[in-house]
Amino acid sequence: MTETLLALVPTYGVWLIMASVTLSCLALPIPSSMLVMAGGGFAAAGDLSYWQLVVAAAAGFMLGDQIAYHLARAGGAPLIARLQRRPKPAGVLDAAQGMIDRRGLAAVFLSRTVLSPVGPYVGFLSGALRLDWLRFSGAATAGAVVWSLGYSSLGFGFASRIPEIATMIANSVGVVLAGAVVIGIWIWLWHSWKASQATTT
């Protein structure tokens, strides 16, 4: 599957890259990071222009983010409003909304770079929970530019080792995501332990 996609890069060039990055912002399972990296390799070989690649990847990313945000804002807001009328989900939603308000920009930026697998969901949530559009777009654009430059340059620099780098990146994303889950559960358990200590003493 990935190889079929890779073979399309020298044939259709930067337009394919742009379309696949846009679609992957909507949580469709397309290995767009690998495609951008392969694009970097093809740019080093002279099949594509490096700058056109970076611009296409970043533009596709921004377009996809805007689609996700506005879709969720239009479709998700009524759903959220209905949930908020019930007491139990309202508490969780308020907490999520508070977090998006306080740490939303960091979440948007991180989910577009280091934690890119969760990117689409943060995009949908930001829209549904009505994170300020200008702030969302600013953080998302910065993340998109860093991501596009990063993967294009990685592919450009290590042009002859694309298949190996792709596996290494898949594994490092696994390390980052599993690490985030470990840290998250650990912090929660630790707080719970501290709280129980405080009540017993």
Add this chain to the structure above:
Amino acid sequence: MSRFLSFLLRRHPIASGLLVLAVAVLVVFAWQFAAQAIYFNDPTHQNPALELWMSPRYVGRSWDLPPPVVFDIMRMDHDAPPHDGPRTLTEVLSRTGLTLEELQARVESAKTALEARRR
């Protein structure tokens, strides 16, 4: 420490189980990453085997072969503009009737010949 552990097992058995599972997943990914990094740094694994998705120029780049040499290997027209030529090795194979193994052998022998001339 043991009080903390018994607290975890008593009060949060599911979360503790998930924590152990997440650590195990983390270790597997880290192990694979390390193994891949070691393989990556081994200089004998520098020239990648040809694959169908590669473009002729990409093969030239990864095997450090000048474009005219690549064009000869793949029986391409030297004067044709880039968009006229084959874009991927799949197209090269269908145009030339070679197999991927034969193409790989041609690339390897061209590489050896080039290195012999450079010495």
